[in-house]
Amino acid sequence: MDKVIIAKNLSLSYSSSETIINQVDFSISSGSFVFITGASGSGKSTLLKSLYGALKPKQGSLIVGGVELKGVSKSKLNFLRRHIGIVFQDYKLVKEWSIEKNIMLPLIINGYVKSIAQNQVENLLKHVRLNHQAGKCPLELSGGEQQRVAMAxxxxxxxxxxxADEPTGNLDDYSSQLIWNLLEGANEQLNTTVIVVTHKIPHSLKVDYKHFNIEYGSIREVN
Structure with missing residues (x-):
């Protein structure tokens, strides 16, 4: 099975004085469902940021989707990000845009034909059960609804x-279950690799998954 992520001797830091992730080795196979856990401040979100190039490696090698992120060029990083979907804890929706336009953003960036993009958005709105809200702006929706838009x-x-960074952290049970169903569906039906940072792994998950825990700057797989 191909590796979608390979980290060797990887260290991550926001400053020269403190290393958050210290000389770790790990890999993630294509099509895996992976949970990353750890105490608050352990480096979970830091690691996730490094995987989409928002934080460059301080030391070692980090290859995501075949792209080496240490010293990566802007064009290569943009290419990689066109193949990644990110679900932020605070949604990061464009407040002035409609729900429909927010979901369409990555399709526009990826050069989809307008009719195909429109059809894709309509299908996704049905999946997240928000087709009746398509014309509304994010601040007109509840937190759970905004996260479902971010997921779409x-x-x-x-x-x-x-x-996904704590994708269900502040959500009601209904929205949480919808998010997990969508992530499971993407993994099982499309073979999408899913990596979720969370404090708590849900018991209802039906998909096989791997579990990495971060502690004192180290990452280990939990069996």
Whole structure:
């Protein structure tokens, strides 16, 4: 099975004085469903940021989707990000845009024909059960509804990799279950690699998954 992520001797830091992730080795196979856990401040979100190039490696090698992220050029990083879907804890929706336009954003970036993009957005709105809200702006929706929009946006361009940072952390049970169903569906039906940072792995998950825990700057797989 191909590796979508390979990290060797990887260290991550925001400053020269403190290393958050320290000289770790790990790999993630294409099509895997992976949970990353750890205490608050352990480096979970830091690691996730490095996987889409928002934080460059301080030391070692980090290859995501065949792209080496240490010293990566802007053009190569943009190419990689066109194949990644990201679900942020604070949604990061464009407040002035409609729900429909927010979901369409990655399709526009990826050069989809307008009719195909429109059809994809309509299907996703049905999946997240928000087709009746298409013309509304994010601030007109609840937090759970906004996260479902963010989830639909992450899935819109059929990414090879989805990165989700506490995607159900502040959501009601209904929205949480919808998010997990969508992530499971993408993994099982499209063979999308899914990586989720979370404090708690849900018991209801039906998909086989791997579990990495971060502690004191090290990453180990939990069996």
């Amino acid at each position: 946006r992450a899935l819109a361009h059929n990414p090879i990799l989805i990165l």
